[in-house]
Amino acid sequence: MASGDTPSGCRVDLSGQVALVTGASRGIGRAIATRLAACGASVAGVARTVEGLEETLKTIRDAGGTAEGYAANVADSADVNRVVEEVEAKFGKIHVLVNNAGITRDGLVLRMEDDAWDDVIDTNLKGTFLFSRAVGAIMMRGRYGRIINISSVSGLMGNPGQANYSASKAGVIGFSRTIARELAPRNITVNVIAPGFITTDMTDALPDKIKSEVKDRVPLRRLGTPDDIADLACYLAGAGAGYLTGQVIAVDGGMTA
Numbered sequence: 001m002a003s004g005d006t007p008s009g010c011r012v013d014l015s016g017q018v019a020l021v022t023g024a025s026r027g028i029g030r031a032i033a034t035r036l037a038a039c040g041a042s043v044a045g046v047a048r049t050v051e052g053l054e055e056t057l058k059t060i061r062d063a064g065g066t067a068e069g070y071a072a073n074v075a076d077s078a079d080v081n082r083v084v085e086e087v088e089a090k091f092g093k094i095h096v097l098v099n100n101a102g103i104t105r106d107g108l109v110l111r112m113e114d115d116a117w118d119d120v121i122d123t124n125l126k127g128t129f130l131f132s133r134a135v136g137a138i139m140m141r142g143r144y145g146r147i148i149n150i151s152s153v154s155g156l157m158g159n160p161g162q163a164n165y166s167a168s169k170a171g172v173i174g175f176s177r178t179i180a181r182e183l184a185p186r187n188i189t190v191n192v193i194a195p196g197f198i199t200t201d202m203t204d205a206l207p208d209k210i211k212s213e214v215k216d217r218v219p220l221r222r223l224g225t226p227d228d229i230a231d232l233a234c235y236l237a238g239a240g241a242g243y244l245t246g247q248v249i250a251v252d253g254g255m256t257a
């Protein structure tokens with residue numbers, strides 16, 4: 001625990017707030033969901049299946065927090081609208097939205113199939129749009145909101161084999177900067193976290209040699225953890241970040257410095 005942390009491990013008070021986190025079943029999304037809950041937020045976790053969310057929900061509830069699970073494909077407009085209605089009916093409001101669900105389908109561009117392109121753009125970019133639109137309407141009515149979109153350093157710089165993923169994550173940045181301006185008059189902030197190489201299921205599949213090469217390229221000489229991202233997400237959700245909007249913050253050990 002860093003100095004200044006509360007016993008819950010959080011310096012930010014989110015009591016009375018409702019946070020919707022997509023892709024909350026594992027990895028970065030789970031770390032963000034459990035951290036926001038530890039700071040007092042009621043959490044609506046979204047993943048493809050409710051079963052997948054069980055461990056996240058259990059962790060939050062065992063620690064005395066409040067959490068509900070919702071199944072949705074983030075790329076499906078009807079699914080997204082249904083889930084947002086259900087969350088609003090259950091909790092009344094949504095104060096914090098974290099668009100975290102994401103996939104990779106890597107391959108060199110000349111060999112990339114149409115569906116590898118479409119799946120990645122639909123999940124990573126369209127999913128972010130769909131949830132921001134649906135939850136943004138609730139936040140507009142409440143004249144308050146914090147939207148936190150998870151991009152990637154691959155959206156800031158090229159990465160061979162990830163043309164679809166880089167395009168989706170760069171798209172998230174352009175989308176976020178625009179809606180930050182559109183929603184600011186209603187006291188809604190929109191910021192982007194661009195993680196570097198974070199150890200999760202998404203990156204575990206890579207050979208050790210690649211991981212070691214990546215580590216050598218990171219000035220801080222270590223790979224990131226989901227908690228590194230949750231720390232910033234929590235700060236962005238809190239009162240201290242009220243004058244911060246439209247920003248892209250790379251949490252990458254200095255990789256893009």
Ligand SMILES: NC(=O)c1ccc[n+]([C@@H]2O[C@H](COP(=O)([O-])OP(=O)(O)OC[C@H]3O[C@@H](n4cnc5c(N)ncnc54)[C@H](O)[C@@H]3O)[C@@H](O)[C@H]2O)c1
Nearest residue numbers: 023025027028048073074100101102152195197198200202
């Ligand atoms: N791990 C990294 O190094 C890294 C680096 C940069 C950015 N990111 C981004 O961070 C986010 C989380 O990554 P992670 O490493 O935790 O990934 P992960 O594969 O461990 O988890 C992804 C989560 O998204 C959910 N998901 C995927 N597609 C979905 C869909 N269509 N509908 C609903 N849920 C869906 C999965 O169920 C899972 O909960 C992603 O947006 C990813 O692109 C990760």
